Amino acid sequence: MDMGWLRQIDAYRWALPKVGGEQRHDIALYGSRELLASMDDKVLEQITNVAQLPGLVGAAMTMPDAHWGYGFPIGGVAAFDPEQGGIISAGGVGFDISCGIRCLRSNVTLDAIAPRLPQLADALFRDIPAGVGEEGEIKLSPAELDQVLLGGAQWAVGHGYGSAADLAYVEEHGCVRDAVPGNVSELSKQRQRGEMGTLGSGNHYLEVQVVDTIYDAAAAQAFCLREGQIMVSIHCGSRGLGHQIGTDYLVSLAKAAQRLGIRLPDRELACAPIKSPEGQQYIGAMNAAINCALANRQILTHLTRETFAHVVPEIALETLFDVSHNTCKVEHHLVDGKQRLLYVHRKGATRAFGPGHPALPALYRAAGQPVIIGGSMGTGSYILAGNPESQNHAFASASHGAGRAMSRHAALRQWRGRELIAELAAKGILIRTRSLRGAAEEAPGAYKDVDLVAEATERAGLARRVAFLRPKVCVKG
Amino acid sequence: MDSPSYSYFEHGADIGLAGHGATLDEAFESAAAGMFAIMTDLASVRREQIVRFEFEEADVELALVRWLNLLLAMAREQGMVCAEFRLDRDGVVWRGSATGEVWRSDHERGVEVKGATLTMLRVEQRGGEWDARCVVDV
Numbered sequence: 188m189d190m191g192w193l194r195q196i197d198a199y200r201w202a203l204p205k206v207g208g209e210q211r212h213d214i215a216l217y218g219s220r221e222l223l224a225s226m227d228d229k230v231l232e233q234i235t236n237v238a239q240l241p242g243l244v245g246a247a248m249t250m251p252d253a254h255w256g257y258g259f260p261i262g263g264v265a266a267f268d269p270e271q272g273g274i275i276s277a278g279g280v281g282f283d284i285s286c287g288i289r290c291l292r293s294n295v296t297l298d299a300i301a302p303r304l305p306q307l308a309d310a311l312f313r314d315i316p317a318g319v320g321e322e323g324e325i326k327l328s329p330a331e332l333d334q335v336l337l338g339g340a341q342w343a344v345g346h347g348y349g350s351a352a353d354l355a356y357v358e359e360h361g362c363v364r365d366a367v368p369g370n371v372s373e374l375s376k377q378r379q380r381g382e383m384g385t386l387g388s389g390n391h392y393l394e395v396q397v398v399d400t401i402y403d404a405a406a407a408q409a410f411c412l413r414e415g416q417i418m419v420s421i422h423c424g425s426r427g428l429g430h431q432i433g434t435d436y437l438v439s440l441a442k443a444a445q446r447l448g449i450r451l452p453d454r455e456l457a458c459a460p461i462k463s464p465e466g467q468q469y470i471g472a473m474n475a476a477i478n479c480a481l482a483n484r485q486i487l488t489h490l491t492r493e494t495f496a497h498v499v500p501e502i503a504l505e506t507l508f509d510v511s512h513n514t515c516k517v518e519h520h521l522v523d524g525k526q527r528l529l530y531v532h533r534k535g536a537t538r539a540f541g542p543g544h545p546a547l548p549a550l551y552r553a554a555g556q557p558v559i560i561g562g563s564m565g566t567g568s569y570i571l572a573g574n575p576e577s578q579n580h581a582f583a584s585a586s587h588g589a590g591r592a593m594s595r596h597a598a599l600r601q602w603r604g605r606e607l608i609a610e611l612a613a614k615g616i617l618i619r620t621r622s623l624r625g626a627a628e629e630a631p632g633a634y635k636d637v638d639l640v641a642e643a644t645e646r647a648g649l650a651r652r653v654a655f656l657r658p659k660v661c662v663k664g
Numbered sequence: 665m666d667s668p669s670y671s672y673f674e675h676g677a678d679i680g681l682a683g684h685g686a687t688l689d690e691a692f693e694s695a696a697a698g699m700f701a702i703m704t705d706l707a708s709v710r711r712e713q714i715v716r717f718e719f720e721e722a723d724v725e726l727a728l729v730r731w732l733n734l735l736l737a738m739a740r741e742q743g744m745v746c747a748e749f750r751l752d753r754d755g756v757v758w759r760g761s762a763t764g765e766v767w768r769s770d771h772e773r774g775v776e777v778k779g780a781t782l783t784m785l786r787v788e789q790r791g792g793e794w795d796a797r798c799v800v801d802v
Contacts, residue, residue, distance in 0.1 A: 227676050255676030257783035257799055282779045282801045319703050319776035320745060320767035377741045388776035389802045427740050430778040430801075434733040437782060438726055454782040594674045595775075595802070621773040628775060664776070 188226040195220075199251075199647035203231065211238040217581065217647045218251035222639055225592060229255035230262075236452040237265050241460070242273025244522055244529055248581050250536050251643035252560070252590030252635060256281075258455030261535035261591075264584045266520065268529055269461035274449070275470055276458035277440050279532035280515050282433035283387075284473055285480030286424030287511035287537075288559045289357075289488055290570070291504040296415040297397040297659065300499050304395070304617060307498045308660040311393060312619035314494045315487065317664040319388045319622070322381035325486065332376050333368040335383070336428075339478030340509075343485035349506075353488065355548045357481060357509040358538065363516075366478050367471025371428065372435050375472075378427030379479065384486040388622070388664035390563055390588075390629060391423045393491065395660035399567070402652040406572040409554035410507060412654050419495075419504060420568060420656070421487050422561050423664075424513065425480035432476050436469045461530055470515075477514060484509055507570070508557035512537045512587035520582050531582050539573035539585035539650045558650045560641055561588045564618060564661050565611050565631035569641040571650035578648035585649040586641070589634035598633035599624065620663035629663065668749075670698025673784075675799045679777075680784060682797035688724065688787070689751045691794035692731050696749040696762070699732055699780070699800060700739075705772045709747035712765040715739070722756045724787045728796050732780035735762055743767060775802045 193201040193216065201223060203214040214234055216223060230253050237259055238247040244266045253262030258278025267273025300307070316323045327335065335342050340361025344351055354361040386393060398416045401407045412418075425432075440457035443465035449458065459465040488506065495502050515532045522529075531538075540547055540556040547556055555573035562568040566589050576583060593601075604623025607630055611618055620626050645652050673680030679702060683695025700706060715738045721727040731751065739746050739762065746764035783799040 229676065257678065257781045257801065261677055278782075282781075318773045320743075320771065320773065322743065374737050374741075378737050380741065381743065382740075389778070427737075431733075431737055434729075434737075434779045438730065441726075441782065454785065457782070591677050594676055595679055596672060596674055622775060624772075624774045 188223050188228055188231055190220065190224055192231065199643055203235065211235065212243040213246035214238050215246040215248045217249065217643065217649065219639065219643045222251050222635065222643055226253060227255040230260045233260040234263060236456060237263060239452055240274055240456065240458065241449060242267045242271045244268050244527065250584065250586045251647065252586040252588055252640045254590045256534065258453055259532065259534040262586065263534045264532065264536045264581055266529040266531045266582045267461065268527060273461050273530060274458040275461050275466045275515055275530060276456055276532060277433055277436040277469060278455040278457050279534050280473060281513040281534050282430045283424035283513055284429035284432060284476035285511040286513045287480065287509065288561050289421040289484040289509040290507040290559050291419040291488065292411055292507045293417040294503045295417050295499060295501060297417055298415065300417060303498055304660055307395065308617040308619050310494045310498050311660065311662050315386055315393055315490055315662055316384065317386040317662055321385060323384035325383040326380060327383060329376055332379060335482045336366055336368040336371060336475035336478050338362055339481035340485035343482045348486045348489035353485065353506040356506040358511060361481050361485065363474045363477045365471065366474035368475050370468050370472040371432060371475050375428045375431035375435065378431045382426040383483060384490060385426060386423045386487065386664045387426055388625060391664040392563060393662040394420045394658050396420060396568060396656035396658050398654050399657040400655040402654065403572065406554040406653040409551055410557055410570065410653060412570065418656055419491055420559065420561060421484055421491065423483060423487065425476040426483060428479050429476040432472045436472065440465060440469060473515065477511065480511065508559065510537050510559050521576060529582065533584055535587050536584045537587045539579060539583050541573045541575035541579060541583065558585045560586050560637065560644065562637045562658065563589065563629055563631065563634060564658060565614065565616055566634055566637045567658060568656045569637065569652055570654045570656065571641065571644060572653050573650050574648055581649055586644045589637040589640055591633060592635045593633040595628040598628045598630050602627040602630040616658050617660045618663060625663060668694040668697035670694045678799050678801050680797065681800050682795060685794050688794050689753055691796040692728060692751050693749040695728065695796045696732060696735055699777055700746050702777055702802065703774045704745050706747040708771060709745055710765045711748055711763045713744060714761055714763045715742060716761045718757060718759040720756050721758060725785050727758055728787055729780045729782060729785060729798060731758065731760060736777060736779065738762065745771060777802055
């Protein structure tokens with residue numbers, strides 16, 4: 188990114204000043220000079236496009252892990268006011284609606300299970316459907332799928348996948364309201380047949396990790412984390428159903444925008460006013476996809492527990508938290524001293540409610556919401572805690588991952604899947620995948636330095652680091 | 665048509681896909697082959713099963729996105745991987761078909777394409793050849 192365009196606010200916050208008579212809202216970019224300098228100029232171009240959308244409140248923002256996406260940049264945050272003509276954008280949510288991470292904590296240490304890790308890796312690889320072309324065991328009728336779209340993780344728990352105790356630690360208790368299965372096309376539903384309880388492909392994974400470092404003892408205690416503890420993270424989303432909804436509405440919202448005279452600097456920003464029939468229709472479908480993703484991660488949590496029970500019978504896996512990072516959610520935020528109801532788009536960004544927020548479970552109310560910055564394979568992951576809005580000026584948002592630093596194409600030129608897997612094994616990280624190409628594209632070196640992203644997230648006031656997790660086993664899609 | 669001619673271009677997170685052909689239809693067919701080649705080795709796919717569908721779209725660029733996304737949806741619905749594609753345009757009506765087979769355990773597993781996007785979407789004729797391109801989300 189050409190830093191010459193930016194105005195520095197402090198060490199980790201930057202603004203993009205308007206040029207001449209430029210008509211747009213403000214732009215705020217979070218991150219260190221080093222992280223921003225390494226970003227593609229397309230991030231600036233895309234966030235500038237977002238800042239031209241109607242009804243935006245405050246600034247269009249990018250998180251420290253931002254990179255070039257489609258429509259919105261990945262790591263983009265934008266809040267819209269329905270009373271001021273604010274819009275909902277399919278491109279601002281993404282194809283993998285409600286993609287996110289379910290993090291589980293265990294009662295066992297690495298020392299206790301280290302000899303069983305190879306057996307565990309093989310069993311997880313065998314039992315968790317992952318990768319292109321793989322189907323799950325669960326085949327739902329159209330009527331049952333509609334119940335999933337209404338009930339989310341609550342439906343899954345009601346059907347024997349996991350326990351009610353999990354739900355307190357899933358956003359919205361595992362079920363968003365206002366889902367309208369009728370707004371979801373038949374094609375979307377047909378695509379989901381065979382995809383419930385599957386991980387998917389690309390950057391999705393299931394990792395067994397160990398708590399390596401504790402940064403914040405008080406928050407770690409609230410989250411029941413200690414050094415040496417085994418953790419599990421499951422990264423996936425709403426699968427074929429969400430992708431098809433994204434596809435269907437991208438075209439219909441692009442046409443709606445044209446009809447309603449909304450000038451789209453990029454067609455991928457396809458959007459309609461929140462208060463329009465087209466906007467409401469997408470919101471109903473999007474909420475159905477969010478419930479689909481929450482149910483999917485709940486089912487995968489159950490499958491993970493079953494597999495662990497065979498290999499590590501003494502283990503108990505509790506849900507630490509489940510965060511989505513491709514969503515638009517209706518939230519109250521304090522803007523210039525006034526509470527306002529806003530539709531907050533987080534495209535590759537995590538919600539990060541601060542201490543005392545009423546949506547948080549009692550156990551975490553003092554510490555703030557657990558925020559998960561997922562790494563991939565060799566890169567490690569961070570658990571952070573949300574800050575009060577007096578410190579977080581990004582509508583309670585934070586980073587979601589390391590963020591790509593290199594295209595998939597470039598990664599394929601640089602790494603070979605088989606060699607990479609051997610290198611990681613030598614470092615004590617067991618990779619299991621059906622896709623050698625996928626492994627090469629997802630090479631740790633193709634991502635930004637997750638340590639820098641987590642540090643910048645903390646220094647920018649977005650969330651504070653609680654623990655660093657080191658990967659031990661990774662099942663890749 | 666001759667063997668499909670496709671190429672890839674850079675995108676930060678996903679994959680840029682371009683299909684080339686002597687006609688618009690051929691360029692679309694090539695783009696489809698390029699998309700499925702991200703998911704597996706097309707040479708290993710047997711031509712056992714065919715899916716047929718049609719759609720209406722007046723905008724040729726949106727038609728490319730719809731063609732690719734319908735292929736993904738149809739293939740997923742049937743549990744298939746496709747390797748050969750045919751598209752015929754009749755005004756605003758597009759009739760397509762794809763041939764392939766159900767995923768086998770010995771198919772190479774590449775990366776799943778989630779959807780074709782409107783990003784860098786362009787369909788144009790250049791020097792007698794058609795070029796149909798967009799970014800696909802993986």
